[in-house]
Amino acid sequence: MSAILVAALLVCAGFGGAWALASNDEGIQRAAIRDDALEGGRKAVAAFNSMDHRDVKGGLDRWEANATGALREEVRNGREPFVQQIQQAKTISNAEVLDAGITELDDAGNKATMLAVVEMTVQAEDQQPSAKRHRYQAVLTREGEDWKLSRLGLVPVG
Template sequence: MSLVLFVVSLVCALVLGVLWVLAINNSSVAYAGTRDEALQQGQEAIVNFNSLDHKDIDRGLQRWEDNSTGALRDEVRKGRKDYATRIQQAKSSTTARVLDAGIVELDENAGKARMIAVVQITVTVEGQPPANKQDRYQAELTREGDVWKISGLGTVPVG
C-alpha cells in the first residue's frame, strides 16, 4: 500500500512540476506582468500630473516632465513658466489619488498602452476649505526604457 502511495505522490509531483515550468514560461504570464507594470506606473504618473503645490511649483512641474514623454513632455517644457505663474497666482494646491484604473489596450512590442482612470482630486485654495472633485482620464502610455510614461492625457466626458 505504501508503495502505491509513493508512486501516486511521485506522479503528482512530476505533473505539478511540469505544469509549473510551463506556467512560468507561458507568454500570457509575461504579458500580465507587463500590463500590471504599465498600470502601476501609469497610475503614479496620473497622480503626479494632478498633484501640485503652489508653494513648491518647481518640484511639481519637474514631476510632470519626468512622468511624460514625446509631444506631451515638449508641451510641459514649453509651458512651464506659464503654468508656474498661473498656479502661483491662484495660490492653489492639488492632491490626487486614483480611485480605479485599468489598461484597455497594450502593445508590448511597440511599447504603447492606453489606460483609463477615475481620479479624486482635492483642490485647496489658500484661505478656503479643500474641495474634492472626480475626473475620468484616458492616458496614452509609452515605454521609455523600463519606465512607462504618459505621452497623452485627457479627461473623458461623463454621460
C-alpha cells in the first residue's frame, strides 16, 4: 500500500514540475500572444468589411475602434465622404473571416502580419445578396491589450 502511495506522490510531483516548467515556457507565452493577435485581427478585418447604409455612423465607429495609427486617422478624416458614398450606394455588407493565420509576429515590437480569407455578402436595396471572397494582408499593432489594424490591403489572386 505504501509503495502505491509513494508512486502516486512521485507521479504528482512529476506532473507538477512539468506544469511549472511549461507555465514559464517562452514558446507557450509566444503562442498565447499569437492567438490574441489572430483573434483581434479576425475581428478587425470582419469589422472593416461590414457596413450597413442605415447605420453608417455605427459602422464607422467600429472601423475606428478596430484601427490604429494612420489607418485610424484615415477613417477619422474621411468620415464625411464615407458617409456620402455608403448612403448613396444603399448597400449592406457583412463579412466573415473564413480562415486566417499570423505570418509574422514581433511581440516585442507589438506588431504582427496576418493573412485572411474573407467572404463578404453584399446586398443592395431591393436586390438579392451576392457573396464575394477576398484575400487580405493585415498589419496589426497591439494597443494596450488589443490588437488593431494599422494596414489592410487586398492580396492579388493568381
